Every structure is written in C-alpha cells, then in structure tokens.
Amino acid sequence: MTDTSRRSLLKGTAGILASGVFPAVHADDKPTLRYLGTAVNQDKAIAEKFKADTGITIQYVAVNTDEVTKRAVTSPNSFDLIDTEYFSLKKIIPTGNLLGIDTKRIKNADKITTLFTKGEVAGKKVGDQGTAPKKVMYLAKPDAKTFSAEPTQYMTLIPTVYNADTLGIRPDLIKRPIESWKELLNPEFKGKASILNIPSIGIMDAAMVVEAMGLYKYPDKGNMTKKEIDLTIKTLIEAKKAGQFRSLWKDFNESVNLMASGEVVIQSMWSPAVTAVRTKGIACTYQPLKEGYRAWAAGFGIPKTLAGKKADAAYEFINWFLDGWAGAYLNRQGYYSAVLETAKAKMEAYEWAYWMEGKAAEKDIKSPNGQLLAKAGEKRDGGSYEERMGGIACWNAVMDENVYMVQKWNEFVAA
Numbered sequence: 001m002t003d004t005s006r007r008s009l010l011k012g013t014a015g016i017l018a019s020g021v022f023p024a025v026h027a028d029d030k031p032t033l034r035y036l037g038t039a040v041n042q043d044k045a046i047a048e049k050f051k052a053d054t055g056i057t058i059q060y061v062a063v064n065t066d067e068v069t070k071r072a073v074t075s076p077n078s079f080d081l082i083d084t085e086y087f088s089l090k091k092i093i094p095t096g097n098l099l100g101i102d103t104k105r106i107k108n109a110d111k112i113t114t115l116f117t118k119g120e121v122a123g124k125k126v127g128d129q130g131t132a133p134k135k136v137m138y139l140a141k142p143d144a145k146t147f148s149a150e151p152t153q154y155m156t157l158i159p160t161v162y163n164a165d166t167l168g169i170r171p172d173l174i175k176r177p178i179e180s181w182k183e184l185l186n187p188e189f190k191g192k193a194s195i196l197n198i199p200s201i202g203i204m205d206a207a208m209v210v211e212a213m214g215l216y217k218y219p220d221k222g223n224m225t226k227k228e229i230d231l232t233i234k235t236l237i238e239a240k241k242a243g244q245f246r247s248l249w250k251d252f253n254e255s256v257n258l259m260a261s262g263e264v265v266i267q268s269m270w271s272p273a274v275t276a277v278r279t280k281g282i283a284c285t286y287q288p289l290k291e292g293y294r295a296w297a298a299g300f301g302i303p304k305t306l307a308g309k310k311a312d313a314a315y316e317f318i319n320w321f322l323d324g325w326a327g328a329y330l331n332r333q334g335y336y337s338a339v340l341e342t343a344k345a346k347m348e349a350y351e352w353a354y355w356m357e358g359k360a361a362e363k364d365i366k367s368p369n370g371q372l373l374a375k376a377g378e379k380r381d382g383g384s385y386e387e388r389m390g391g392i393a394c395w396n397a398v399m400d401e402n403v404y405m406v407q408k409w410n411e412f413v414a415a
Helices: 003-020 025-029 044-054 065-074 087-097 181-185 199-212 224-239 252-261 271-277 308-321 325-329 340-345 350-354 385-389 402-414
Strands: 032-037 057-062 083-084 158-165 168-169 191-196 246-249 266-268 285-289 293-305 372-374 392-396
Touching: 025 083, 025 372, 032 065, 044 246, 044 308, 044 325, 057 340, 065 083, 065 087, 065 168, 083 308, 087 293, 087 402, 158 308, 158 385, 168 181, 168 271, 181 191, 191 199, 199 266, 199 293, 199 392, 199 402, 224 402, 246 252, 252 266, 252 271, 271 285, 271 372, 293 308, 308 325, 325 340, 325 350, 385 392
Parallel strands: 032 057, 032 083, 191 246, 191 266, 293 392
Antiparallel strands: 083 293, 158 293, 168 266, 168 285
C-alpha cells in the first residue's frame, strides 16, 4: 500500500469514527444459521461465543425430539443445521433430506472419538445393542439413502454431545449400596420409584431391569420383537399395579423435583438432573450399575437444500464446535464432547482430572455458570470417561416394531 492510499484510508476511517457510523462488515456477508434441535443442546453461551468469534448468528429453533425428526423428514428447507439423535437417522436418511458431511472439510474429523467411528473406547469394543452410532455413521456418497457399513469420507452427523445414562438414587434415604438395575422394581422402594415416560427410552430402562432380574436375555434391547415388548410391558404393569411407581416423569424439572423432595429415592435419571439436585445441597448419586449403561448421542447434520454461503457457514460452525471451547463447555456440564483433545486444551488440568479421569477434585468444581457441582476431594459418579463410556450395554433406538411398542407403552401408562 502506498503512503498516499494508506493516508486516505486513515482519513476515511477517521471520518467514519467521527460520524459514529460504522460499515456493516459482518451484517452483509455473514448469514444467520437456523439451528433446529431440542432446547437441551441449544445453549445461549455457545451461540454468543460463536458470534463473537466469527460474526455468524445462530438462530435457535427449539422443538422436541419427535418434532426434530418430523421436520427433517417433511421440511428440510426449514433449517440450515440440525442437531438430532443418532437413532432418528433410520427415519431421516432414507428420505435423502440430509447430505453426507464431507469430512475433508472438517479439520478435526480424524480426531473424533473412536466410540463413534469404531464403537471402541481405549481399544475395547463397547455394547452396540440399539442404534450404536457406528451403525449409522457413514454414507457411501453425499446423497446416499442407505448407511455404509464401512467408514467413508461422508458422515451422517458430526457428534455434538453424548453420555451414558443410569439410575439416580438418594443415598441418604436408601442407606445401602445399589448395584443393579433390578433395584428399580425392588418392593423395598414401593411408591418411591419412578421411570421415564418417553416410550423409546423408558422401554430400554425397563429392559435393563428385566435382564437384571434374570427374567429374559434380549438379543437386542433396542429392537425387540412383539413378544419381547409384551414381556417387558407386562413386567412394568405388574409393578405399577403393585404400587411401585410414585410417578412416571416426562420432563427434566419433574425428575429433579421428585428426587429433591424425597418423594422418589430411585428413578431413571439424566446426568444434568442429578447435578441440579446436588446444587440444592441434596445428596443424589448417578449410580454406576454392574449391568452397564444405556447410552445416547446427538450430532450435527446438514440438509440437502443448503448451498453457497450458508453451507460454508454451517461448516464453519461445525469446525468451530470441534475446536475445543464448546467441547470444554459441555464437558463441564457432565456431557462428553466429540473431540477430547481440543476440549482438554481449553480446560484447567484439575477440571479435566475430575470430569474425564475420575480423579478426586483438587479444587471445587463449578458449572459454566459458576454453580458449585462438587467440593474439593469429591469424585465424579461413574468414574473416568473410559470406565463410563466403556461400560455401555445398549444405545437409545427406534425399533422396527415402534408403533406396536408405543401402543403397549400407553397401556402401561393407563394401567
């Protein structure tokens, strides 16, 4: 740049500063991304940080899990980015409405955890009953309508968050060790137990209980036959009629209130709900059980209608998401992130040791918004990442007999 042109640029800038009118650099060339998903994953802090880093606006479209799938199937032009569960892909991919994500455009694609790409944790295979991500992870070409059994350049979804769920308990009220899923239906807890009333997930918890009781061993808990559904529901109905359940919960806050009030001492639970009970100063444990965990996972997908600047922005967001800040933010909430290495770089050593290595906290552990989650000296329930994710028994799924299963589940709810 010549001195003259530099001077006139500075003069121009001075004029703009004096007038207080700033050129809209971001506004014109940075698109807004419509992000379809459930409210659980749509975090204001993530959108704000991404906007600060890139100038791209995230517009959250929050709906429930079923509605996410429905929109993906019926109106792929109503969103620019989808955050959906892996089990929903069996319904979405055959429509051709999601494009395979080109991993050559994803900087950290090769660092995505082997839990997704190979179904392994620390070199050991984990349980893959139900919709294990590795079964639905790849497409042979971007517009394929069937899954590829082999790894390819195209991923259906890039993982956002995942976890392994178990039962929550009130150790102060139970006062003895709880080691098995069968305790959920133990008459000792009559009127003080609760199960999750979302059919496709609740029935998996029930199947874990049925197996733990020694009643039946399922070839695949995530894809039951009608006979297996009948047996599972019959077991639940008998327990319900005997007064086992204080409640069937549908909503996160409901599960927190049941536990915090002590009305329930053992129930299906989600990790952040256990955390929410603890932040009230009430003892609540996310109990590791000998039969293992029921796992779930969600990921980002791109609709076939996306092109040009919007497609570039969607790839920019996915790359940013895997770059560490978002991963560290999610790990601090008790979830797990897709690329562990970049998240680790954005966490303090003591945080990583607590959340991911199962070590006693060297300092108090706080949530991203500053709430106390664990005091110095405490350990995370379920131990390290390897222990927890290595202990998966099955994954959330949509069964072939889903319609029949929901009908039978409704009979249980009405019983």
